[in-house]
Amino acid sequence: xxxxxxxxxxxxxxxxxxxxxxxxxxxxxxxxxxxxxxxxxxxxxxxxxxxxxxxxxxxxxxxxxxxxxxxxxxxxxxxxxxxxxxxxxxxxxxxxxxxxxxxxxxxxxxxxxxxxxxxxxxxxxxxxxxxxxxxxxxxxxxxxxxxxxxxxxxxxxxxxxxxxxxxxxxxxxxxxxxxxxxxxxxxxxxxxxxxxxxxxxxxxxxxxxxxxxxxxxxxxxxxxxxxxxxxxxxxxxxxxxxxxxxxxxxxxxxxxxxxxxxxxxxxxxxxxxxxxxxxxxxxxxxxxxxxxxxxxxxxxxxxxxxxxxxxxxxxxxxxxxxxxxxxxxxxxxxxxxxxxxxxxxxxxxxxxxxxxxxxxxxxxxxxxxxxxxxxxxxxxxxxxxxxxxxxxxxxxxxxxxxxxxxxxxxxxxxxxxxxxxxxxxxxxxxxxxxx
Amino acid sequence: xxxxxxxxxxxxxxxxxxxxxxxxxxxxxxxxxxxxxxxxxxxxxxxxxxxxxxxxxxxxxxxxxxxxxxxxxxxxxxxxxxxxxxxxxxxxxxxxxxxxxxxxxxxxxxxxxxxxxxxxxxxxxxxxxxxxxxxxxxxxxxxxxxxxxxxxxxxxxxxxxxxxxxxxxxxxxxxxxxxxxxxxxxxxxxxxxxxxxxxxxxxxxxxxxxxxxxxxxxxxxxxxxxxxxxxxxxxxxxxxxxxxxxxxxxxxxxxxxxxxxxxxxxxxxxxxxxxxxxxxxxxxxxxxxxxxxxxxxxxxxxxxxxxxxxxxxxxxxxxxxxxxxxxxxxxxxxxxxxxxxxxxxxxxxxxxxxxxxxxxxxxxxxxxxxxxxxxxxxxxxxxxxxxxxxxxxxxxxxxxxxxxxxxxxxxxxxxxxxxxxxxxxxxxxxxxxxx
Numbered sequence: 001x002x003x004x005x006x007x008x009x010x011x012x013x014x015x016x017x018x019x020x021x022x023x024x025x026x027x028x029x030x031x032x033x034x035x036x037x038x039x040x041x042x043x044x045x046x047x048x049x050x051x052x053x054x055x056x057x058x059x060x061x062x063x064x065x066x067x068x069x070x071x072x073x074x075x076x077x078x079x080x081x082x083x084x085x086x087x088x089x090x091x092x093x094x095x096x097x098x099x100x101x102x103x104x105x106x107x108x109x110x111x112x113x114x115x116x117x118x119x120x121x122x123x124x125x126x127x128x129x130x131x132x133x134x135x136x137x138x139x140x141x142x143x144x145x146x147x148x149x150x151x152x153x154x155x156x157x158x159x160x161x162x163x164x165x166x167x168x169x170x171x172x173x174x175x176x177x178x179x180x181x182x183x184x185x186x187x188x189x190x191x192x193x194x195x196x197x198x199x200x201x202x203x204x205x206x207x208x209x210x211x212x213x214x215x216x217x218x219x220x221x222x223x224x225x226x227x228x229x230x231x232x233x234x235x236x237x238x239x240x241x242x243x244x245x246x247x248x249x250x251x252x253x254x255x256x257x258x259x260x261x262x263x264x265x266x267x268x269x270x271x272x273x274x275x276x277x278x279x280x281x282x283x284x285x286x287x288x289x290x291x292x293x294x295x296x297x298x299x300x301x302x303x304x305x306x307x308x309x310x311x312x313x314x315x316x317x318x319x320x321x322x323x324x325x326x327x328x329x330x331x332x333x334x335x336x337x338x339x340x341x342x343x344x345x346x347x348x349x350x351x352x353x354x355x356x357x358x359x360x361x362x363x364x365x366x367x368x369x370x371x372x373x374x375x376x377x378x379x380x381x382x383x384x385x386x387x388x389x390x391x392x393x394x395x396x397x398x399x400x401x402x403x404x405x406x407x408x409x410x411x412x413x414x415x416x417x418x419x420x421x422x423x424x425x426x427x428x429x430x431x432x433x434x435x
Numbered sequence: 436x437x438x439x440x441x442x443x444x445x446x447x448x449x450x451x452x453x454x455x456x457x458x459x460x461x462x463x464x465x466x467x468x469x470x471x472x473x474x475x476x477x478x479x480x481x482x483x484x485x486x487x488x489x490x491x492x493x494x495x496x497x498x499x500x501x502x503x504x505x506x507x508x509x510x511x512x513x514x515x516x517x518x519x520x521x522x523x524x525x526x527x528x529x530x531x532x533x534x535x536x537x538x539x540x541x542x543x544x545x546x547x548x549x550x551x552x553x554x555x556x557x558x559x560x561x562x563x564x565x566x567x568x569x570x571x572x573x574x575x576x577x578x579x580x581x582x583x584x585x586x587x588x589x590x591x592x593x594x595x596x597x598x599x600x601x602x603x604x605x606x607x608x609x610x611x612x613x614x615x616x617x618x619x620x621x622x623x624x625x626x627x628x629x630x631x632x633x634x635x636x637x638x639x640x641x642x643x644x645x646x647x648x649x650x651x652x653x654x655x656x657x658x659x660x661x662x663x664x665x666x667x668x669x670x671x672x673x674x675x676x677x678x679x680x681x682x683x684x685x686x687x688x689x690x691x692x693x694x695x696x697x698x699x700x701x702x703x704x705x706x707x708x709x710x711x712x713x714x715x716x717x718x719x720x721x722x723x724x725x726x727x728x729x730x731x732x733x734x735x736x737x738x739x740x741x742x743x744x745x746x747x748x749x750x751x752x753x754x755x756x757x758x759x760x761x762x763x764x765x766x767x768x769x770x771x772x773x774x775x776x777x778x779x780x781x782x783x784x785x786x787x788x789x790x791x792x793x794x795x796x797x798x799x800x801x802x803x804x805x806x807x808x809x810x811x812x813x814x815x816x817x818x819x820x821x822x823x824x825x826x827x828x829x830x831x832x833x834x835x836x837x838x839x840x841x842x843x844x845x846x847x848x849x850x851x852x853x854x855x856x857x858x859x860x861x862x863x864x865x866x867x868x869x870x
Contacts, residue, residue: 018476036812041453066501377471
């Protein structure tokens with residue numbers, strides 16, 4: 001009989017990887033709480049119409065949608081924001097603003113699997129609802145930074161920052177008359193494609209040849225992103241292009257954020273990048289993404305401001321900012337830099353029964369140790385002493401506690417330090433007390 | 436516009452309930468590790484055929500099955516065991532036995548929602564593979580007890596224990612010729628229905644009237660379950676009925692377990708109960724369930740030995756024991772007894788800006804505190820000082836750290852103990868150091 005396989009794009013996490021993932025989630029949850037975010041948990045299946053409220057033709061094609069036994073059109077959740085908006089609208093009257101919610105959710109997207117992209121994945125979402133000021137952007141970025149650092153990614157990432165209204169204004173200024181989406185797509189390709197491809201994307205967006213040259217020169221001057229120390233000069237240069245009021249609102253927000261972020265400890269971890277637009281259509285102004293600072297600069301995850309979404313879901317007008325950290329790209333980042341956590345911790349005590357007669361005693365010691373907060377285990381299969389000691393070593397136990405007939409008669413156990421091999425007799429009661 | 440709703444049988448966990456659930460999962464994971472179990476994480480969607488390997492007509496009707504975009508028949512996972520068996524078969528050659536795995540998984544069953552039963556729920560599974568001895572049953576029960584105790588349920592539950600082979604043998608002995616399933620169903624109804632209904636279920640299973648009387652008398656003598664101290668007498672009474680060899684194998688296993696469980700610290704938490712059969716068809720011998728010891732005795736969760744399952748999935752013959760703790764019945768139990776955990780912990784420090792000019796300072800203090808491991812927050816909306824202090828109280832902060840213009844000029848902050856109202860000046864650097 002052929003072995004069964006998991007579905008394409010779905011991963012099994014065997015030990016110790018599942019443990020490492022638990023540990024990362026635990027650390028990120030603790031960091032989010034330390035930053036004043038509280039946890040929200042929403043279902044994995046929602047009615048399809050929830051995902052049809054907002055744009056997202058792109059998302060819709062990726063949706064795992066189906067009909068349930070009650071003939072309802074439902075879908076596996078592909079992003080957390082619609083569920084979050086639904087719950088917020090339901091509770092809006094009861095929740096004092098601002099709301100700072102985090103979620104840790106499995107999500108599903110029917111996409112082509114590749115490195116860092118699976119059809120089932122986990123996302124940590126951070127959202128702030130109710131704050132119009134850019135302090136909200138600074139707060140989610142600072143919190144994301146703490147989460148990433150606690151996950152072990154200190155020094156490995158930085159954030160790119162932009163504003164959608166500014167990007168749209170640049171499109172108008174440079175004559176991208178076809179559609180803002182085409183201009184956004186061109187910008188998005190800037191760091192991923194050749195200059196040649198970028199030029200032809202701009203042309204397709206309706207940008208005339210002369211403006212293409214001007215824009216290519218402008219972006220070339222940003223290098224790999226404009227450091228916050230140079231933000232003022234860069235924003236002034238953009239404004240000197242003759243932008244319309246909507247776009248100037250964008251530079252105003254970015255200027256404010258550039259001033260605020262150093263106070264949040266992020267002065268050296270953020271660059272301005274006019275090519276960042278993010279895929280989700282519901283972002284209204286500031287957008288940002290994290291990228292691998294030491295590697296190829298690929299985006300790790302993104303977020304932004306979505307001031308219109310809550311209203312779309314039937315709630316009161318509510319400004320909002322959010323971001324989502326995905327487990328797959330984070331894992332790649334941590335593994336690439338040798339920062340993937342250990343997973344299952346070593347055992348403290350392995351109790352060894354010298355003969356089968358000592359097995360019940362060994363098992364009862366194990367229980368007492370566990371009840372006292374000590375990780376402990378023993379053989380369940382009454383195997384030889386050497387097999388038991390081998391297992392103790394495989395489990396990286398700190399010590400073996402050996403129950404032998406002579407020793408038991410005298411109320412003592414042999415305690416062997418498995419690092420040094422040193423062995424000594426200890427009264428049983430003392431040996432079972434946590435260190 | 437009408438507000439959206441979650442699907443029937445699906446729950447939102449708003450703060451602080453999601454936090455309470457995280458805390459319970461954290462404690463149960465830690466307890467499982469302390470008992471030498473390591474974590475396994477498997478997908479939420481599997482190919483439908485994985486769930487068709489074993490019986491489970493009952494489960495099949497509850498399956499959320501559908502066709503994906505690649506025309507594969509898939510299903511949301513309704514129980515973890517098939518995925519676990521799949522992974523084990525895949526890794527069987529690499530895994531030293533015994534394997535002790537735990538999982539924490541969301542599962543989906545299309546059932547009629549009721550108290551303690553939702554269509555989406557969470558299960559902690561504990562499984563031991565490779566151990567034929569009843570030490571495995573004792574180990575999963577002892578581990579489950581530690582998990583439940585760490586979740587706050589100490590003293591609220593007990594375990595009922597039985598053996599399928601014994602139950603089948605009793606069926607034969609009492610003339611249940613129709614089908615073992617009918618006899619099992621009758622047994623299962625014993626504690627939930629009237630004696631009258633129980634009698635008619637037995638008749639439907641083919642038990643003749645005289646044997647019905649005999650069986651009713653036998654079960655009446657077990658009261659609410661046979662304490663382990665009386666297990667020997669009870670098992671001898673069963674054996675005296677004249678059971679066949681298969682059934683005697685069952686009493687042998689229960690006798691062994693009754694001797695072993697006190698060594699595992701479970702002497703006063705387990706009763707023998709010949710009516711326990713459990714729903715899942717793949718259990719081969721010992722079965723058990725946890726029940727609310729102080730309440731109506733309803734089953735909280737169950738488990739048992741499934742020695743044939745791994746082979747069914749294409750692996751080597753591998754004895755196995757497992758159990759699953761569900762979040763819904765556990766929540767009901769904990770809430771019923773006032774043991775539901777707090778959820779979100781109180782904040783340590785709320786930083787208050789006296790005027791808008793101090794907001795950047797307040798926000799930067801917050802970052803320093805968080806980086807030092809202290810939970811801290813401040814207002815993102817530049818609201819009045821009294822609003823900020825109200826928010827600090829709502830968040831149950833231990834202290835407010837007040838940034839005022841005069842104090843900042845002198846390098847100090849006002850620290851207000853929010854329990855006592857006492858206030859004192861402290862050098863900023865000292866106030867930002869973790870307590």
